[in-house]
Amino acid sequence: xxxxxxxxxxxxxxxxxxxxxxxxxxxxxxxxxxxxxxxxxxxxxxxxxxxxxxxxxxxxxxxxxxxxxxxxxxxxxxxxxxxxxxxxxxxxxxxxxxxxxxxxxxxxxxxxxxxxxxxxxxxxxxxxxxxxxxxxxxxxxxxxxxxxxxxxxxxxxxxxxxxxxxxxxxxxxxxxxxxxxxxxxxxxxxxxxxxxxxxxxxxxxxxxxxxxxxxxxxxxxxxxxxxxx
DNA sequence: GCCAACGTTGGC
DNA sequence: GCCAACGTTGGC
Numbered sequence: 001x002x003x004x005x006x007x008x009x010x011x012x013x014x015x016x017x018x019x020x021x022x023x024x025x026x027x028x029x030x031x032x033x034x035x036x037x038x039x040x041x042x043x044x045x046x047x048x049x050x051x052x053x054x055x056x057x058x059x060x061x062x063x064x065x066x067x068x069x070x071x072x073x074x075x076x077x078x079x080x081x082x083x084x085x086x087x088x089x090x091x092x093x094x095x096x097x098x099x100x101x102x103x104x105x106x107x108x109x110x111x112x113x114x115x116x117x118x119x120x121x122x123x124x125x126x127x128x129x130x131x132x133x134x135x136x137x138x139x140x141x142x143x144x145x146x147x148x149x150x151x152x153x154x155x156x157x158x159x160x161x162x163x164x165x166x167x168x169x170x171x172x173x174x175x176x177x178x179x180x181x182x183x184x185x186x187x188x189x190x191x192x193x194x195x196x197x198x199x200x201x202x203x204x205x206x207x208x209x210x211x212x213x214x215x216x217x218x219x220x221x222x223x224x225x226x227x228x229x
Numbered sequence: 230g231c232c233a234a235c236g237t238t239g240g241c
Numbered sequence: 242g243c244c245a246a247c248g249t250t251g252g253c
Contacts, residue, residue: 062250062251064251118250118251118252119250119251120251123251123252123253177252203250203251203252204249204251205250
């Protein structure tokens with residue numbers, strides 16, 4: 001996810017395999033992209049998601065704020081890195097997990113996503129980004145030099161998508177995973193908005209949805225004293 | 230650095 | 242299409 005270069009939450013993973021969800025979702029083209037998307041190429045599926053699946057409008061996206069080298073390439077990309085880019089905007093490339101990809105394909109312009117710092121000293125929610133461009137082809141899947149190159153993905157049927165996110169703001173205070181987890185456990189025991197939060201129930205997913213209740217509750221923590229116990 | 234959890238691969 | 246082996250994620 002970097003504006004034009006950078007990495008995200010290494011979601012590397014040997015992909016290939018069946019496309020679980022939909023077929024190439026309506027890759028929304030934007031200016032500059034010459035490839036004409038032949039009007040859905042007649043696919044019937046398109047924005048799949050089972051009919052019954054709730055449609056989310058808030059997200060959490062993980063990225064690593066500390067240096068880590070993968071094939072000689074540093075995958076570091078924390079919220080400060082996003083903030084430093086021109087336009088404070090970056091594409092979120094490198095996602096190589098079908099569920100995470102499918103969630104990105106559901107994202108709509110204007111929606112908000114928590115920027116989560118993972119695989120670091122203090123994991124947790126650092127800030128908020130806005131989705132500024134809906135899912136389109138992740139070019140890094142075709143780049144042999146890229147850490148997330150996918151030899152099994154073909155140009156005429158790309159497997160991986162990405163969205164563009166723009167820095168919105170830092171959390172008023174960093175929200176550590178440890179604190180969120182305390183709430184999660186508490187809510188799981190006695191009920192509460194974080195009882196089913198994906199961060200804990202689907203720990204390895206790098207792009208995950210939040211219900212409005214979850215999102216609002218997390219936001220409310222900004223104004224509270226850090227939970228201790 | 231360890232390792233639990235879990236997604237993916239591939240044999241059958 | 243099952244499922245064991247394998248590989249990755251990511252907290253600790």
